Amino acid sequence: MFENTMINPIISVILTVLVCFVISTLLPGIERKYIHARIQQRIGPPVTSPGIMAPLKFIYKKSTEVSSPVPGLYKALPIICFIVVLCILIALTPQAYKIPALASLVAIVGFLKVEEICYVLMGALSKSVMSVNMPFPDVVKGAAHLNATRSFIEDISAKRSLRMITYGSFPLYLALFAPVTAARSIFLQDIVAFQQTHGPFLFTVSGGIAAIVFFIGYMIILNEYPFSIIKAKSDVIEGPYMEYAAKYRAVVVLTRGFFMFVLGAIFSVLFIGVPPTIFSPAILINIIVALIFVFMMGIFSAFTPVFTNRQLLPTILSATLLGILSIVIGLL
Amino acid sequence: MGLKSFSRARAIHVMLVYTGGCNGCDIEIVNSILSPRFDAEQYKVFLTWNPREADVLVVTGPVTHLNRKPLEAIYEAIPDPKLVVAAGSCALMGGVYKNCHGDIPSEEIEGPVENIIPVAAKVPGCAVRPQDVLAGVVTLLPTLLDAD
Amino acid sequence: MDEKVPRSNIIETEIPMGTVHPAALEPYRVRLFVEDEIVQEAEITIGVNHRGIERIMEGLPVEKANSLTEKICGICSNSHIYNSCRTAEMGLGIEIPERAVYIRVIMEELERLHSHFLYLAHGCEVLAHETFSMRVFYMREIVMELLAMIGGNRVQYGCSVLGGVRPRCDLDEAKILRLKNDMDTVEQNLSDFVDRFMADSILLSRITGIGVLPQKQAIELAVTGPTLRATGVARDLRTTMFEYDNFDFNVITQPDGDVKSNLVMRALESFESIKIIRQAIANIPDGKVVTRDWEMFDTDIIQSYIEVPRGTLYHSYRLESGRVRHCIIRTPSMANIGAMQYACIGDQITDAQLSIVQCDPCFTCTDRAIEIIRR
Numbered sequence: 001m002f003e004n005t006m007i008n009p010i011i012s013v014i015l016t017v018l019v020c021f022v023i024s025t026l027l028p029g030i031e032r033k034y035i036h037a038r039i040q041q042r043i044g045p046p047v048t049s050p051g052i053m054a055p056l057k058f059i060y061k062k063s064t065e066v067s068s069p070v071p072g073l074y075k076a077l078p079i080i081c082f083i084v085v086l087c088i089l090i091a092l093t094p095q096a097y098k099i100p101a102l103a104s105l106v107a108i109v110g111f112l113k114v115e116e117i118c119y120v121l122m123g124a125l126s127k128s129v130m131s132v133n134m135p136f137p138d139v140v141k142g143a144a145h146l147n148a149t150r151s152f153i154e155d156i157s158a159k160r161s162l163r164m165i166t167y168g169s170f171p172l173y174l175a176l177f178a179p180v181t182a183a184r185s186i187f188l189q190d191i192v193a194f195q196q197t198h199g200p201f202l203f204t205v206s207g208g209i210a211a212i213v214f215f216i217g218y219m220i221i222l223n224e225y226p227f228s229i230i231k232a233k234s235d236v237i238e239g240p241y242m243e244y245a246a247k248y249r250a251v252v253v254l255t256r257g258f259f260m261f262v263l264g265a266i267f268s269v270l271f272i273g274v275p276p277t278i279f280s281p282a283i284l285i286n287i288i289v290a291l292i293f294v295f296m297m298g299i300f301s302a303f304t305p306v307f308t309n310r311q312l313l314p315t316i317l318s319a320t321l322l323g324i325l326s327i328v329i330g331l332l
Numbered sequence: 333m334g335l336k337s338f339s340r341a342r343a344i345h346v347m348l349v350y351t352g353g354c355n356g357c358d359i360e361i362v363n364s365i366l367s368p369r370f371d372a373e374q375y376k377v378f379l380t381w382n383p384r385e386a387d388v389l390v391v392t393g394p395v396t397h398l399n400r401k402p403l404e405a406i407y408e409a410i411p412d413p414k415l416v417v418a419a420g421s422c423a424l425m426g427g428v429y430k431n432c433h434g435d436i437p438s439e440e441i442e443g444p445v446e447n448i449i450p451v452a453a454k455v456p457g458c459a460v461r462p463q464d465v466l467a468g469v470v471t472l473l474p475t476l477l478d479a480d
Numbered sequence: 481m482d483e484k485v486p487r488s489n490i491i492e493t494e495i496p497m498g499t500v501h502p503a504a505l506e507p508y509r510v511r512l513f514v515e516d517e518i519v520q521e522a523e524i525t526i527g528v529n530h531r532g533i534e535r536i537m538e539g540l541p542v543e544k545a546n547s548l549t550e551k552i553c554g555i556c557s558n559s560h561i562y563n564s565c566r567t568a569e570m571g572l573g574i575e576i577p578e579r580a581v582y583i584r585v586i587m588e589e590l591e592r593l594h595s596h597f598l599y600l601a602h603g604c605e606v607l608a609h610e611t612f613s614m615r616v617f618y619m620r621e622i623v624m625e626l627l628a629m630i631g632g633n634r635v636q637y638g639c640s641v642l643g644g645v646r647p648r649c650d651l652d653e654a655k656i657l658r659l660k661n662d663m664d665t666v667e668q669n670l671s672d673f674v675d676r677f678m679a680d681s682i683l684l685s686r687i688t689g690i691g692v693l694p695q696k697q698a699i700e701l702a703v704t705g706p707t708l709r710a711t712g713v714a715r716d717l718r719t720t721m722f723e724y725d726n727f728d729f730n731v732i733t734q735p736d737g738d739v740k741s742n743l744v745m746r747a748l749e750s751f752e753s754i755k756i757i758r759q760a761i762a763n764i765p766d767g768k769v770v771t772r773d774w775e776m777f778d779t780d781i782i783q784s785y786i787e788v789p790r791g792t793l794y795h796s797y798r799l800e801s802g803r804v805r806h807c808i809i810r811t812p813s814m815a816n817i818g819a820m821q822y823a824c825i826g827d828q829i830t831d832a833q834l835s836i837v838q839c840d841p842c843f844t845c846t847d848r849a850i851e852i853i854r855r
């Protein structure tokens with residue numbers, strides 16, 4: 001009896017995570033094939049290519065020496081990112097609600113912060129061949145500024161990630177705390193229980209506004225197109241991920257799809273009150289919510305150019321104000 | 333077909349390095365991969381600009397003197413297995429620029445690409461047609477799939 | 481408009497980009513001197529592409545040299561062979577048949593269309609707007625097919641020869657009909673695109689007031705072509721060229737000199753090109769397309785300026801027993817490099833490549849006589 005109570009939850013969490021992970025690998029392909037390619041009037045890649053086959057291929061490549069001052073840490077960062085995302089998903093499953101320290105909003109916010117700090121470190125530690133390291137004789141006598149420090153393009157990306165930590169992720173965190181105003185508790189268990197008795201928080205005024213703010217925050221933290229300033233192709237190419245090759249790149253690609261799913265799951269827990277678990281058919285709602293978010297993000301990103309700091313600040317500011325509004329409405 | 337070959341056949345990342353031709357091949361290739369008309373993504377070929385992500389390096393142009401070292405650096409940055417496609421007559425044999433000094437060896441043109449990095453496939457044409465580039469990348473597939 | 485002054489002279493760091501970069505495509509090196517993501521100074525290093533075309537042309541028979549000029553640039557290849565033939569024709573006093581003039585104009589305008597579409601597509605790509613970029617590339621494909629239909633190749637058609645155009649490039653009924661129909665399609669697609677583009681407030685906020693090149697500065701830097709016209713100066717060499725005497729078209733100008741003006745400028749100029757092509761196929765005279773009755777003699781140095789998609793193109797050489805001597809070619813981007821460096825100043829790093837792209841760089845054309853110093 002004692003064994004059952006201990007092992008069953010663990011097995012169910014592992015199964016849930018596995019199912020979610022498998023579904024999440026399809027998300028980048030769905031975004032690319034069914035949204036971007038359809039909008040651009042072309043056939044597009046097979047659904048499995050960007051999310052499943054590309055990481056598999058990267059696993060089979062030989063790893064190269066990373067050009068970085070601290071290669072060990074740099075290589076460890078994507079794995080840390082993956083573990084963080086995994087922890088968030090575990091915290092969302094109903095089996096984890098027995099550990100209040102894990103299954104609370106504070107823990108989730110903490111995990112998301114770790115993820116963001118990883119971007120800064122990645123950017124600062126990557127020294128790719130595409131800028132200063134390119135063997136090109138461009139330092140000449142009589143140049144305009146002789147003794148300027150030379151930076152890699154990834155350094156710019158690191159600075160931008162730091163800026164995104166300071167103000168860029170406000171909307172997401174505000175949206176995360178909006179349901180707290182209704183449930184009056186930061187523990188996921190109470191939030192879910194509250195919504196199961198009172199109906200989903202999404203369909204209240206405060207919840208509706210918070211959902212919009214959550215969507216903007218979702219795109220910001222995923223660095224998807226309008227907000228992809230830390231990996232804008234027009235200047236920093238791929239930003240923090242420049243130097244990842246072979247299996248580390250596979251982890252990076254997998255983490256992205258997984259993160260898309262997990263953020264969708266956060267939404268379905270906080271705003272609809274459906275925790276992901278494979279023992280109930282309600283997991284379909286989690287999957288549908290994740291898909292809807294991917295669809296919306298795909299459509300939005302296909303029609304917007306990349307934002308510079310000039311556009312980012314007002315956008316994030318207005319999203320933040322909306323978030324504050326939703327919290328105030330919730331409190332009233 | 334093992335999982336390795338299976339996955340490799342379904343995601344090929346192509347990087348383009350342009351070493352000083354006339355822009356013709358370059359734009360035709362980017363065009364073939366970017367434009368919805370040819371859409372290389374439907375053949376599981378993706379365009380990338382990061383050497384760490386690439387599998388196939390497409391080189392155009394006769395490799396001018398200043399471009400030699402960047403080309404070598406980028407080739408070195410690509411993780412194994414990697415293959416090089418030389419596209420266009422400049423990349424194949426130096427084009428019209430190779431013999432610019434007649435019998436005296438030219439200092440400016442270091443090409444053809446073969447002199448600098450090993451080339452696996454050659455796509456002729458001046459300028460190459462997008463169809464030929466896609467065909468060139470596809471003929472490389474067996475080599476790429478069987479590599480370790 | 482006031483002259484742009486850098487906010488301060490504090491240079492925090494220098495960011496080199498290139499020679500391989502997704503926004504640049506062509507090999508060149510940009511060094512951006514920035515203070516907190518604001519570009520204070522930009523320095524473009526070219527010379528990477530130098531292949532010594534003029535050196536190869538020296539002493540070649542003029543027919544060979546003409547077809548060699550095509551290899552200067554893969555975007556405006558027709559302009560080079562056209563101007564090179566024009567130079568020799570001016571020197572030798574060859575009167576080319578009227579039909580050949582019309583076909584040359586059609587080719588030149590088709591090339592302007594494809595160059596401007598490439599500009600629009602590349603601009604959207606640097607803005608990271610993949611969808612719009614794809615849509616323009618789709619339109620461009622129609623023009624490329626037309627060029628391939630007339631010239632037989634998608635790039636480098638080799639249309640002009642000394643004394644007219646290649647007989648292969650003659651237009652028959654079917655070709656003219658297809659040209660006519662495709663012009664309608666292109667115009668329809670382009671006007672749809674422009675309407676959609678100008679209605680997109682997010683995109684407009686991204687491009688308005690970015691990469692400004694004031695008119696005074698543009699004239700000082702001797703900027704040519706659409707980049708100059710986008711600052712409000714109505715200067716177009718086509719108005720002075722005898723080939724365009726029978727055509728009615730407007731010289732488009734835009735007031736601001738920023739990225740928006742430049743993009744709109746190219747779109748509106750494409751409509752004018754469509755107009756010229758329509759006039760040409762409506763009034764194309766009958767007759768032969770190439771004249772062979774001319775004689776070769778030694779000439780003095782001949783100069784020819786024409787308007788090409790990117791600005792003013794200059795070819796000059798003298799003929800000596802049928803061979804080319806003292807060849808000089810000056811391409812539009814040569815003058816526009818100064819504009820590119822200037823336009824970056826005061827903008828975000830993300831906009832710097834955009835400001836360079838807005839001046840329509842073609843460094844392949846531009847890399848001419850440069851001495852390589854070996855250490």
